[in-house]
Every structure is written in C-alpha cells, then in structure tokens.
Amino acid sequence: MQPYTADGLKDEIARRLQVDKGQKLEEASPKDVYYALASIVHGEIMPSWNKTQQKYKDKKAKQVYYLSMEFLIGSLIKSNLLNCGMLNQTIEALRKMGFHPEEIFAQEQDAALGNGGLGRLAACFLDSLSSLDYPGHGHGIRYRYGLFEQRIIHGNQVELPDYWLKDAYPWENRKEEEAILIHFRGEVHMFKKNDGSLEFKHENTDKVMAVPYDIPVVGYQNSTVNTLRLWSAEPYFPPEENEGQEDDFYHDLEHQHSIEQITGFLYPDDSNIEGKELRLKQQYFLVSSSIQNIIRQFKENYQLPLSRLPEKVVIQINDTHPSLGIPEMMRVLMDEENLSWDAAWKVTTGAFAYTNHTTLSEALETWPVEMTEGLLPRIYMIIHEINERFCRDLWFNHKEKREEIPQLAVIADGRVHMARLAIVGSFSVNGVARIHTEILKNQEMSGFYSLYPKKFNNKTNGITHRRWLLQANPGLAGLITDVIGPNWIRRPKQLISLMKYTKDRPLLEKFASAKQQNKQALANFIHQRTGIAVDPHSIFDVQIKRLHEYKRQLLNIFHVIYLYNELKDNPQLDVVPRTFIFGAKAAPSYYLAKEIIKLINTVASIVNYDKDVKDKLKVIFLENYNVSLAEKIIPAADISEQISTASKEASGTGNMKMMMNGALTIGTMDGANIEIHDLVGDDNMFIFGLSAEQVMDYYRHGGYSATDIYNTDDRVKRILDQLKLGEFGSQEIEFKDIYYNILSHNDPYFVLKDFEPYMEAHEIVERTYRDTYSWLQKSVTNIAYSGKFSSDHTIQQYATGIWNLKQFKEKE
Numbered sequence: 028m029q030p031y032t033a034d035g036l037k038d039e040i041a042r043r044l045q046v047d048k049g050q051k052l053e054e055a056s057p058k059d060v061y062y063a064l065a066s067i068v069h070g071e072i073m074p075s076w077n078k079t080q081q082k083y084k085d086k087k088a089k090q091v092y093y094l095s096m097e098f099l100i101g102s103l104i105k106s107n108l109l110n111c112g113m114l115n116q117t118i119e120a121l122r123k124m125g126f127h128p129e130e131i132f133a134q135e136q137d138a139a140l141g142n143g144g145l146g147r148l149a150a151c152f153l154d155s156l157s158s159l160d161y162p163g164h165g166h167g168i169r170y171r172y173g174l175f176e177q178r179i180i181h182g183n184q185v186e187l188p189d190y191w192l193k194d195a196y197p198w199e200n201r202k203e204e205e206a207i208l209i210h211f212r213g214e215v216h217m218f219k220k221n222d223g224s225l226e227f228k229h230e231n232t233d234k235v236m237a238v239p240y241d242i243p244v245v246g247y248q249n250s251t252v253n254t255l256r257l258w259s260a261e262p263y264f265p266p267e268e269n270e271g272q273e274d275d276f277y278h279d280l281e282h283q284h285s286i287e288q289i290t291g292f293l294y295p296d297d298s299n300i301e302g303k304e305l306r307l308k309q310q311y312f313l314v315s316s317s318i319q320n321i322i323r324q325f326k327e328n329y330q331l332p333l334s335r336l337p338e339k340v341v342i343q344i345n346d347t348h349p350s351l352g353i354p355e356m357m358r359v360l361m362d363e364e365n366l367s368w369d370a371a372w373k374v375t376t377g378a379f380a381y382t383n384h385t386t387l388s389e390a391l392e393t394w395p396v397e398m399t400e401g402l403l404p405r406i407y408m409i410i411h412e413i414n415e416r417f418c419r420d421l422w423f424n425h426k427e428k429r430e431e432i433p434q435l436a437v438i439a440d441g442r443v444h445m446a447r448l449a450i451v452g453s454f455s456v457n458g459v460a461r462i463h464t465e466i467l468k469n470q471e472m473s474g475f476y477s478l479y480p481k482k483f484n485n486k487t488n489g490i491t492h493r494r495w496l497l498q499a500n501p502g503l504a505g506l507i508t509d510v511i512g513p514n515w516i517r518r519p520k521q522l523i524s525l526m527k528y529t530k531d532r533p534l535l536e537k538f539a540s541a542k543q544q545n546k547q548a549l550a551n552f553i554h555q556r557t558g559i560a561v562d563p564h565s566i567f568d569v570q571i572k573r574l575h576e577y578k579r580q581l582l583n584i585f586h587v588i589y590l591y592n593e594l595k596d597n598p599q600l601d602v603v604p605r606t607f608i609f610g611a612k613a614a615p616s617y618y619l620a621k622e623i624i625k626l627i628n629t630v631a632s633i634v635n636y637d638k639d640v641k642d643k644l645k646v647i648f649l650e651n652y653n654v655s656l657a658e659k660i661i662p663a664a665d666i667s668e669q670i671s672t673a674s675k676e677a678s679g680t681g682n683m684k685m686m687m688n689g690a691l692t693i694g695t696m697d698g699a700n701i702e703i704h705d706l707v708g709d710d711n712m713f714i715f716g717l718s719a720e721q722v723m724d725y726y727r728h729g730g731y732s733a734t735d736i737y738n739t740d741d742r743v744k745r746i747l748d749q750l751k752l753g754e755f756g757s758q759e760i761e762f763k764d765i766y767y768n769i770l771s772h773n774d775p776y777f778v779l780k781d782f783e784p785y786m787e788a789h790e791i792v793e794r795t796y797r798d799t800y801s802w803l804q805k806s807v808t809n810i811a812y813s814g815k816f817s818s819d820h821t822i823q824q825y826a827t828g829i830w831n832l833k834q835f836k837e838k839e
C-alpha cells in the first residue's frame with residue numbers, strides 16, 4: 028500500500044471533494060470528509076485485495092470459511108486506517124485541516140450485525156485471519172436493520188430501528204454477477220435413473236436471489252486482504268417473465284417485500300432462541316448461498332474432483348445457526364453433482380467443524396418438523412436420512428447406546444435438534460473456554476462425547492489486541508511500546524516482558540497517568556451524554572454486556588443499593604468514591620431483563636442527586652451500548668465486572684478486553700475468568716462466589732433456600748423490601764417482579780447466595796485501591812498476561828488444531 032504523508036493525504040482529500048462533489052474544503056461537512064477519506068482508503072485496499080484473491084487462486088491454497096449469522100464489525104474506518112498503516116498520518120492531516128479526527132471517524136455508523144460476544148468474536152477472528160496471512164473468509168447476512176438502537180426513556184429501554192444503511196456504506200462492493208438462486212418450499216419428486224439409483228427434483232419452488240456484498244478484511248500492515256461476504260435477499264426475475272406483467276404489479280410488490288424481509292433485520296436475541304419461521308428462512312438463506320458459492324469457487328479454482336474438497340476447504344460454523352449447511356452441502360453434492368450418499372457424506376463431514384457457544388438450554392435450537400419440512404422439503408428429507416442412518420448405526424454398532432437414542436437422535440419429539448445435527452455432521456466440535464468444553468464433554472453432550480471423543484476439543488476465545496488496545500487505547504499502547512518496544516504488536520504474548528517493570532515506580536506512574544487520561548475522557552463523554560459529572564478519580568467500576576439474568580447485573584445493582592444504604596445511614600463514612608458504569612441491551616421481549624434496566628436507571632436517578640451521597644457514589648447507565656461505545660469505556664475501566672452465575676457464561680470476551688486495558692477483574696470462577704485466574708492468580712484479581720460444581724450440584728438437588736438468606740441477612744432483606752415497597756419506584760408495584768422472581772422462584776441465578784461473598788470481594792477491591800502502588804502493579808500484571816487472549820493466538824490454535832491451514836506468506 029502507498030505510504031501517504033499527512034500533507035499528501037490532505038491534498039488528496041481536497042482533490043476528491045473537488046472532483047466527486049465540486050466542493051471546496053472549506054465547504055465540506057465532517058460527513059463529506061469522512062466519505063472522501065473512506066474512498067481513499069478503499070482505493071488503497073483494492074489492489075491488495077485483488078492480489079490476495081489471485082494468489083490464493085494461483086497457489087490453490089486451502090481456505091477456511093467462517094459461517095455466521097452475526098458479524099459485529101462495528102466501525103471500520105479506524106481499523107482500516109490502522110491496518111493500512113495510515114492512521115497517524117490521517118490524524119495529522121485531519122488536524123491540519125481543522126477537523127477533530129474523532130468527529131470525522133464518528134461519521135461512520137457501526138455495522139451492528141450481531142448481538143454480543145458471538146458476533147464480536149466472528150469479527151475479531153476475521154481480523155486475526157488476515158493479520159496472520161491465513162486464507163480465511165466470513166460469510167454472513169447483510170441485514171438492512173442491525174441490532175436495535177436503544178434509548179432510555181423514563182428509565183425504560185425503548186427500541187428504535189437501526190437503519191445503518193441509510194447513507195451509503197463505503198466499504199462494500201455489490202457483486203450482482205455472482206448472485207445465487209435459493210429455493211424455498213415447493214415439492215420434491217423422485218425418479219428412478221437408468222442405473223437404478225434415485226434422482227430428486229425440487230420443483231415449483233419460491234425462488235429468491237442471494238446477492239453478495241463484499242467487504243474487505245484488511246490484515247495488519249501485511250498486504251493480505253480477505254473477504255467478508257454478506258448476502259442480501261432480492262426478488263428473482265426469470266428472463267422470460269420480464270415483460271407484460273403489469274397486471275400483477277401489486278402482487279409483485281407484496282412478493283418483493285416478503286423476499287426482502289429475509290434479510291430485513293437481525294434477530295435481537297442473545298443466548299436465546301427465537302423460534303420463528305423467518306429466522307429459519309434466514310438461516311437457510313445464509314447457508315444455501317454460502318455453500319453453493321463455496322462449491323462453485325472450489326470447482327473454478329482447484330480443478331479437483333469434489334471428493335477432494337476437504338483438502339482445500341474447511342467450513343467453521345458459529346454455533347448451530349448455520350448447521351443447515353450440512354444437509355445443504357449433501358443436497359448440492361448429491362442432487363447437483365451426482366455424488367452418492369456415502370461419497371457426499373464423506374466430503375461433508377470432512378469439511379464441517381462446529382463451535383458451541385452456550386449450554387443454556389433455552390439457547391439450544393430446535394425446529395418443528397412440520398415447519399422445516401414445509402419450508403425446506405428436500406433439506407428435511409436429507410436430515411431425516413441423516414437421522415435414520417445415525418440411529419441405525421447406534422442401534423447396530425453401539426449397543427450400549429440403545430437406551431440413549433431418544434436423547435441423541437437428530438429428530439426427536441417432533442423437532443429437529445440442531446446441535447445434534449451439527450455434532451453428527453462435523454469432524455470437530457469445540458467449546459470456547461476450558462470449563463465450557465469440559466461441561467460439554469461431561470454433561471451437556473456427554474452422550475456424544477463417549478461416541479466421538481476425538482471430535483471434541485477446546486479453543487478458548489480471544490480478542491484482537493489491535494482494535495482493543497492499539498486502536499482503542501493509543502495512550503497505553505504508546506507507553507507499552509516505549510517500554511518494551513513494538514514487537515508485541517505482532518506478537519502479543521511479548522506483553523509479558525512488562526513483568527520486568529512492575530516494581531519500577533516512575534514507570535507505574537506513567538501507567539497511572541495513561542489510565543487517568545482515559546478516565547477523564549470518559550468522564551467528559553459521560554457529562555456530555557448525560558449531564559452528570561462523575562469524579563474522574565473515583566473507581567470506574569464497569570459492567571458492559573448484554574442484559575441477561577445469568578450475567579447478574581442484578582447482583583451489581585444490589586451492591587450499589589447496599590453502598591447507598593450505608594451512606595444514607597452514615598454520610599460521613601470513609602469510602603473510596605465509586606462510579607458504577609453500565610451498558611446493556613435487553614432482548615425486546617425479555618421482560619425481567621428490561622425490569623433490571625429500569626431498576627438500574629431508577630437507582631441512578633436517586634443516587635446521583637442525593638446530597639448525602641455527594642461525590643461518593645454515582646451510577647451511570649450509558650444507553651445504546653455498542654462496539655464504538657465499548658471502545659470508549661474499556662480503556663477507562665478500573666474494575667471489570669464478570670459476575671455470571673458459575674457454569675453459565677461459556678467464555679466471555681469483555682473480561683479479556685478490560686484485562687488487556689489494565690482493569691482488575693472481580694468475577695466468579697466461570698468461563699474464561701478461570702483462565703485469567705490461571706495466569707494472574709488470586710493476587711491480581713478478585714474471585715468470589717459459588718463454583719460451577721456447587722451451582723450444578725444445587726441444581727441437581729432443587730436449588731437452595733433464598734428465603735433463608737432473606738430472613739437472616741439484614742442487608743439483603745432491606746434491599747428486597749425497598750424493591751417491594753416501591754422505595755425505588757414511582758409506584759409500589761414497580762419492581763415487585765424482581766422481588767418475586769428471587770423469593771418465589773427461589774433465585775434461579777443465585778444472586779442472594781453470592782451476595783455476601785460479593786460484598787466481601789468488593790471490600791477487598793476498595794482496600795486494594797487505596798494502595799495506589801500495589802493497584803498499579805496488579806494492573807500492569809494483567810496487561811502483561813493478556814497477550815494469551817489475543818485472537819491471534821486463538822486463530823493459530825484453530826488453524827493447527829482444526830483447520831489444518833497454512834499461513835500464506837508471500838515470497839516476493
């Protein structure tokens with residue numbers, strides 16, 4: 028890529044404005060400048076993009092396709108500039124032009140094509156694949172509406188549509204010539220061929236075009252550019268029907284609308300299934316377009332028989348959402364490419380690998396047989412056959428499993444069980460953190476684990492340190508480079524060299540000052556957004572993630588209420604000032620989650636204006652939490668709240684992002700917290716609460732008695748009574764459902780059970796914070812060990828352990 032100087036860039040921006048819009052620089056709005064800049068960057072990317080694709084083709088490289096219903100890529104302008112090696116010059120150029128660089132970057136709307144961790148993981152993986160020169164691409168859906176925009180009105184979450192495409196999106200290229208036809212419904216007819224074998228014809232189908240939009244995935248200063256291909260649903264116009272159809276105008280409009288619905292919006296559920304036919308349609312739309320495309324590219328590029336596809340192609344499915352790709356590949360191989368069942372099955376199970384992200388039963392997808400069969404008759408036939416063969420194999424070849432067949436069958440109780448389909452049809456099944464994989468092997472999927480022990484493996488999640496440290500926290504990143512040199516940028520594990528400096532007081536002061544600047548910046552942002560002044564020297568205690576009962580934002584807000592009660596009883600109490608920062612979206616239909624958001628906002632509205640509390644306690648709920656907001660909050664965090672009910676959070680990735688930015692974790696022994704603990708130990712994080720074994724043990728024995736705790740712990744009783752009696756609401760009934768959920772439904776997520784240890788852990792936090800020097804040592808220790816959680820490391824593990832993929836280094 029061409030190295031631009033700041034002046035060169037400035038001139039080029041001015042030239043583009045002139046040529047494209049007839050505009051003088053002085054007349055250009057921030058948006059105009061953003062588009063001019065994005066078009067320059069895109070122009071820089073194009074040649075490398077073409078070259079990379081050509082190289083893969085010429086060298087017949089093996090490729091991985093990451094299939095995901097979600098890619099939470101956020102904003103790309105800064106990361107593209109960074110990866111192209113143009114960020115610093117751009118910042119300088121924009122300043123010279125009299126613009127605030129962040130204002131220009133903020134013109135890009137986040138592409139919020141994901142809900143949370145699962146979608147963001149996919150985006151981090153793409154970044155690492157390109158940065159490590161792996162041939163790896165994403166396939167997803169180009170939703171016209173991304174995750175809803177959240178507004179908080181009178182404390183309540185209100186959802187607004189996220190029409191992120193209302194302005195042109197500068198990073199995508201429409202590739203109409205590569206569109207693919209998708210078939211829904213219709214009938215399947217069977218014929219006997221001359222050789223006696225059967226032929227299936229899927230006829231009278233509803234046809235939809237899948238049009239690809241390609242987004243470049245730029246590697247970090249290495250000229251590798253892979254592709255994120257997002258499919259958009261459009262009406263199919265058969266050539267012969269182009270004329271004389273005016274009579275059907277309204278019918279056509281309706282038809283067109285129903286087709287465009289398929290890629291209309293992202294389902295806003297996280298760790299929860301949304302059992303709707305439209306969602307099933309979206310899933311099949313994604314996999315049918317992707318699988319047809321993969322097979323087409325294989326045939327074009329490799330000139331090999333399809334039986335050898337697994338040597339050149341591996342398909343990683345992100346949770347079960349794309350697991351219909353398995354029967355879809357069988358369909359294409361058998362019905363279109365004339366492979367036998369056995370040959371097609373060998374290819375399919377040699378190509379697919381499945382990542383599981385949760386053991387929550389409410390998230391395990393199943394689809395009603397009638398719905399699947401009606402919408403996808405040929406696919407259903409294939410699933411049925413997969414199931415028949417699998418059950419037969421169990422019956423005849425695994426006699427010890429006969430009793431378990433109902434729990435293992437792909438079709439059971441009138442439903443198609445997607446996780447079972449994914450396990451049977453893949454050569455690899457992985458969990459996303461060590462404990463999660465162990466739970467899969469020994470509990471949730473133990474029946475399958477004993478059948479196929481070799482399929483199961485762990486790949487602990489990771490995050491791209493380029494976006495989450497280098498780009499989001501330039502102050503800290505620059506300091507790290509000053510201390511240990513720049514090699515950590517390409518080899519993040521080298522952050523460990525920081526351990527040599529944990530006793531260097533003057534240096535620790537510099538770390539403190541980098542954090543302080545970020546806290547000041549966040550305090551300014553909070554003031555501008557909410558009008559509330561927070562003390563930038565208070566502890567910034569952060570919980571940012573989707574709102575879910577198992578993530579226990581409720582436990583956090585109970586702690587806040589407890590502190591508030593203490594301060595009300597004794598306003599002179601000597602406490603370290605705290606700012607509690609929340610960011611969370613609740614699924615629109617998740618009533619209790621929305622009540623918890625309302626409770627947090629209600630507590631905030633009382634605490635923040637109470638004179639007795641003064642500056643000792645502030646509660647901030649930042650609305651519309653998304654990737655861009657995370658980039659502002661994470662560099663400023665002192666405390667990272669990772670307090671899920673043990674065994675429930677498969678991994679978590681926010682825990683890694685905050686650790687990498689020097690926050691200390693308060694958390695349960697759950698998900699990847701355990702692996703953070705392996706590295707930094709009890710001295711450098713605050714672990715509390717029930718273990719996963721204890722939680723699972725309670726579940727097996729019908730839970731524990733929440734009422735006992737209510738009756739014996741005055742602090743708990745006071746908080747719950749305050750909820751019930753309406754002390755935190757405008758009406759008495761306000762938060763009674765939270766109250767009853769805990770006491771009448773016996774506290775399914777162990778909020779009360781973990782209350783006492785959580786309070787104690789927070790006391791230790793406070794004591795530790797008072798010792799600035801010791802706090803800084805712990806903070807730097809966390810940064811030093813965080814390199815292991817770079818997604819580069821995770822991707823290396825996938826590449827060697829599952830994909831058998833080679834880095835594609837160009838030899839010039």
Ligand code: OX2
Pocket residue numbers: 143144145148297298299346384385390459488676677678679680698
């Ligand atoms: C999330 C998990 O809840 C989270 O623990 C994990 O870190 C993340 O995926 C990435 O692996 N939907 N979202 C998740 O799982 C599902 C299903």
